[in-house]
Amino acid sequence: MALTPEGLSALADEARRWAGHKERLDARLYRLLDLAREASALKHPLDREAVEKALLAREERFGLEEELYLKDLEEGVVALEVQGMQVGEINGLVVVEGPLPRGRPVRITAQAGPGREGILSIDREVGLGGQVFHKAVLTLAGYLRGSYASLGALSATVSLVFEQSYGGIEGDSAGLAELLAVLSAISGLPLRQDLAVTGAIDQTGRVLAVGRVAEKVEGFFRVCQTLGLTGSQGVVLPKANLPHLTLRKEVVEAVAKGRFHLYAVEEVDQAIELLFGRKAYWVHDKVREVLGEFRKMENGEENPSP
Known part of the structure; x- marks a missing residue:
């Protein structure tokens, strides 16, 4: 040849x-x-x-499954928003394994109220979550305890679920997205739906690297192309993953032209400011305020509004 x-x-x-x-070659x-x-x-x-x-x-x-998925998105069979703002909802990113692994966004939702159960993962409760996924949920709870320790024990029950997900879930790459959904559900402040989020977190609020980041970025880009690129859409990812962004030409060109965006973060607060569009301290103050109200309800100091 x-x-x-x-x-x-x-x-x-x-x-x-x-x-x-970007600095390595597959030797096969x-x-x-x-x-x-x-x-x-x-x-x-x-x-x-x-x-x-x-x-x-x-x-x-190998593209039939992906073609059918994108068609379901267009027809509204798969519920997903890539514009606007929503409370307690965020676009996480997963990888569907196969002959050609594909990244896809998944809608993660959270609901919060007074209680003592802390973080309740519905996927974990029904046995869909693997061990590393369980660890990520517990790490999230540890971050909340550390960040709001001045309030004492967490006086809230927050349910988390991967919507329209019916198979097993493994890994910790949705940790950052889950945390942002939890903070939104507690505070009542909306999150941007035009940004998808990937990244693990530790208990101190550091954002950690994840696997298959290029596939995840490309997956959200394809979805935005299908539903309509607005020029504001993009992906929030760990800064530690920048060397792993071996992206397809069309994604690189869209980023260069400002039609799609990549935001690399190192700390949870940076992601908070991107997704909420507010200073991180303001969001934390609102979360503390609501957690304080939940504590009063739990202690019978006031009754919730009818």
């Missing part, structure tokens, strides 16, 4: 995607050779265009 420098560069780009890092050469053979069968000489055509052909061969 006649391989041009541009074709070699395109193959290297794909090897970086498989490695999940047989995969690159398979891709090169497919590309050379589509176009001579083997240049960047040939490689891109081969990749597109692969996506089309």
